[in-house]
């Protein structure tokens with residue numbers, strides 16, 4: 219459920235006609251809906267209610283900042299009581315700047331640098347999810363040397379096939395993430411003995427855009443067994459971080475489990491764990507809270523296929539179709555009722571700059587506005603300036619008003635940051 223819908227024949231974001239944003243800000247531009255973000259944040263939290271109803275402590279919900287790090291988006295979620303799952307110093311600083319309390323920030327990632335670990339210590343973040351014994355030793359030494367104690371969990375790799383795109387699957391043995399289950403007990407024992415580290419639990423995250431609960435349940439059951447084993451080894455386990463990964467519908471027929479289904483499953487599996495649970499949802503919160511608004515540059519006759527609808531957005535603005543062959547619904551802002559079959563492409567000089575092939579869509583002509591839907595997660599954040607196109611702008615709608623929440627960065631501004639060195643001047 220989102221707040222992008224037709225009113226008087228024109229697609230609106232909440233009460234704002236998209237043509238107004240296009241006229242005032244230009245295209246391409248991302249449009250986020252505050253009401254949708256808030257709704258998703260609440261639905262996810264309500265989905266976890268059974269955990270609290272069966273006596274568990276209130277879970278920590280740490281928004282996966284990587285999915286949409288826009289400060290305005292983070293601010294909306296901070297106001298909903300969300301914390302943040304961050305994977306870099308940059309994300310950490312953003313989460314704090316948006317008002318997320320340090321104790322609600324968890325730091326994930328296989329390659330945290332020494333400087334990033336130090337930043338996390340300096341800012342007294344709530345939890346480091348450690349992904350190797352090497353990282354754990356480095357963090358422990360750093361903290362101990364400063365008389366600090368880092369709160370931490372050990373991220374394990376449960377070797378479960380999440381049944382999603384290979385590039386966004388993270389819980390198979392061959393993936394770089396986490397500690398193999400088989401080495402988890404010895405690594406935990408090694409790190410738990412170190413000063414500077416309070417290793418208090420376990421973390422897991424098996425992948426993104428999951429459309430099936432079964433792999434999650436399998437992974438969580440393995441975590442439950444590990445918690446029991448670690449306790450048998452004499453450790454005190456108080457925290458488990460179950461990661462993110464819940465999918466969203468990108469196209470008709472995709473029926474991801476609802477947050478309520480997910481929460482019921484988690485409550486059942488974790489009933490006897492007696493721990494504080496944390497969650498790191500990204501896409502399920504932000505995905506359907508954003509669209510990429512674009513204008514048709516021209517429609518070009520095809521060779522031996524359908525016409526090319528050439529839009530002013532490109533793979534540098536929304537990389538998912540080019541990167542993962544991902545589907546994004548594509549709709550006219552003012553649908554005439556006529557349909558066409560089109561290849562929807564951007565202006566970039568790569569055949570991969572294709573958003574949709576042989577797509578049945580609203581009939582469109584040069585100058586018409588259209589949207590790629592479900593672009594609020596892993597959209598603007600994955601933009602680049604390829605083909606010297608600059609960086610796409612972002613806006614947020616709130617009822618009948620909206621604001622630009624990230625300026626377009628024009629190609630000439632990016633050029634200002636470059637230098638031609640003296641040795642190339644002659």
Ligand SMILES: Cc1ncc(COP(=O)(O)O)c(C=O)c1O
Pocket residue numbers: 282285303326327388423425426427428461462463464498499500501502595
């Ligand atoms: C450690 C971690 N947590 C959370 C997420 C968020 O995943 P999603 O956006 O699928 O909820 C990811 C991305 O897959 C991740 O790597």
Ligand SMILES: N[C@@H](CCCC[NH3+])C(=O)O
Pocket residue numbers: 284386426427538542595596
């Ligand atoms: N960028 C990916 C998701 C990556 C998840 C990262 N852990 C996507 O758009 O689907």
